[in-house]
Amino acid sequence: MEPLELSSVMAQNRDLLKRVEKRSGVDIKDCYQCGKCSAGCPMAFAMDYVPRQIIRLLQLGLVDEALRSRTIWICAHCQACYTRCPREVDLPRLMEALRQEAVRAGLVTDKKVYLFDRAFLGSVERYGRVHEMGLIMQFNLQSGQPFKDVGLGPTLFLNGKISPFPSRIKDNGAVKAIFERVRSRGGAEH
């Protein structure tokens, strides 16, 4: 990383940081960097910054670096860090807020996780429920791995666990309306 003059970096990113804090309900200053979150994180092995370091980046005002990290997409939301944090920092919600900012800033570093979530919600919006077979097919095609998990398909199909047909609920458009109302409030950008 290039040498940085931190006070100007902080000044540049203050508004963005405030927005992340507001969205997540996390006060970045609460973290005293004990590292308990990261010691117990089941996905830390695959992260470029461990969770503690993501907070450290934010504390230093390096918000862009946090938004570009793979970490925010690899968090599995298992809640182990939040449960163990002595300062009750809601790291999973912070990761969510950072993902949402990363999408807004066009900085999605893990297209697969992003595409999976989009395909998932697309299915919910269309049918009211997730159509698992449709979700996986859409995800595989969009993520450029059309044959992923195909070997599992026949067993799932023969056991009645996946169906080519979605189950569509009769809700008179109630679920679609939920998505629309959330969108009209500036949310659910996907």
Place this chain on the structure above:
Amino acid sequence: MKYAYYPGCSLHATAVEYNVSAKIVAKHLGVELWEIPEWNCCGASAAHNTDHLLALALPARNLAIAEREGLDVAVPCAACFNRLKAAQMAVRGSEEMRNTIKEIIGMDYQGQGEVRAFLDVMVNGVGLEKIQSLVTRPLTGLKVAAYYGCLLVRPPELTGLDDPEDPQIMDRLVEALGGTPVSWAFKTECCSASLATSRTDIGLLPIFRILKHAKASGADCIVVACPLCFLNLDMRQGEINRRFQENFNFPIFYFTELMGIALGYPPKELGLPKHFVNPLPLLEAKEILRHPATRRETA
């Protein structure tokens, strides 16, 4: 005892055996389940990754329907349970949020009644004594690693179910069914959840570790209370064997399946043949299915 039942998407698809066995044991134990009509998906992690309000509104619509009936809600899926609880807590905690949710779902939802994990309904609602008294085919000699995963017990102020690091509720259930719970360290380690599907390259390692530690603890099988934990642990074993040069053939059960077996139901009726890893040889080796008290199969 009557509950509104929220199966969630998985129980109508990859977790059909969870749905079938939950309904069977509920009926057997006198718990009436009223499936929420035209329930919608809770949004799972895809929704809360995308928008906080969407993640509360999707579950709230289901809860509002249950509230009209004045019923507590029983939820078998750990992830749905967590999301439904989160929606309820948000509405209970803030008048402003209650009004916002009302506007978004077009229904009033006050946060009344309780959202309960199906496991909690069985163990604390029906009670272990009653369950034990109805066991006709005890799981004698079956060593079981109770795997709780994440969202059933964490965060504890939300789920309110059990100790978040060393939960016991499913271990006690196994005991009541005549089985032997093993002590092990990976009870609440994450299985990587949907990353096993979206990022299989990294999602397999957490699953492998859970299987390895369950086996090392001397367990014959793992019992779970979550459809995604089940899918990851059961369906991905072939891939894990190839990736990590292992030869797991480790049966995974839903707790409702073990209950159904102990209560005397035929494995087929409970959906056991639908697993990727066939659990029947284990049950046969332990002579659980041939127990003289077997009721339905000898009748």
